Amino acid sequence: MNAETVEAALVVAFATRLALDPAEVEPDQAIVDLPGIDSLAMLRVIVDVETVLGIQVPDDTAYAATTVRQLAKLIAEQA
Structure with missing residues (x-):
């Protein structure tokens, strides 16, 4: 799996979970600076990406x- 595919899925997942427009999720922006991000939202984003891409992401990743x-x-390197 390539990083671009994973990145696109992450952008959509972050936007969905944080009620943002996908254009507001800049790939080079610090994740901690995303409005509304917390540990629960982060876990939900990972679960969303796992579901969409049919992969498993190690917890520490x-x-x-x-x-x-x-x-x-x-994620792409581990998938």
Whole structure:
């Protein structure tokens, strides 16, 4: 799986869970700076991505990156 596919799924998942327009989720923006993000929202985003892409993301991966793009790359490498 490529990082671009994962990144697109992450952007949609973050936007959906945080009630944002997908255009408001910049891939190089720090995840902690996304409005409304908390640990529960982050876990829900990961579950959404797992469901959409049919993959499993290790628990520690969700917190191993600081940006959406970095997280997408880590998930793609592990998928």
